[in-house]
Amino acid sequence: MQEQKFHYATVTEAISKLKEQGYTHEFSLEGDHLKAGAETFPVSEFEIVDLYRYEGPSDPADEAIVYALASTGGTKGTLVTGYGISTDEATIETLKNLHYKYQQSQQ
Template sequence: MQEQKFHYATVTEAIAKLKEQGYTHEFSLEGDYFKDGEETFKASDFEIADLYRYEGPSDPADEAIVYALVSPAGEKGTLVTGYGVSTDEATIETLKNLHYKYQQGRQD
């Protein structure tokens, strides 16, 4: 049986539902590392399990992507980033590699 993919109505709802699924780390991206409090994880060790894109109805600054990230060691967490005008080049480059892994996994 294939798992059905949902698109949650808001960023807050997506994060809450992902937490229920075990995505308990709340990552921030610092260079090539994900941080959650004092814990640091190498970004290249993670793959994107899913992502949810949100567009602001009137303000491009409201655009965000929620990433569900998982490592082979079983670490799971979320990362929320802006996109479009809200994203910096370093974030784009780091996530581009993870996004490729996500696309590659979806083609199998």
């Protein structure tokens, strides 16, 4: 049975609700690694469990994606990225790979 997917009204609400579900790490993406505080994790160990896309009504800077990520070892957290931000090529490729794995799991 597939869980019912909710779409939260704001980025803040999504992060708060995901924390309640155990997604406690706040990740940043650096190349092909996720960082949470002093901890570093290889992205290859993670999959996108869910994602929420937000579009600002008038300001493109308000556009964001909230990712719920989980590792094979049980580490769970969130990653927030903007659209169209200038990022390095390694980060772009890492996000593409995460999206590809997510799309394959949805089929």
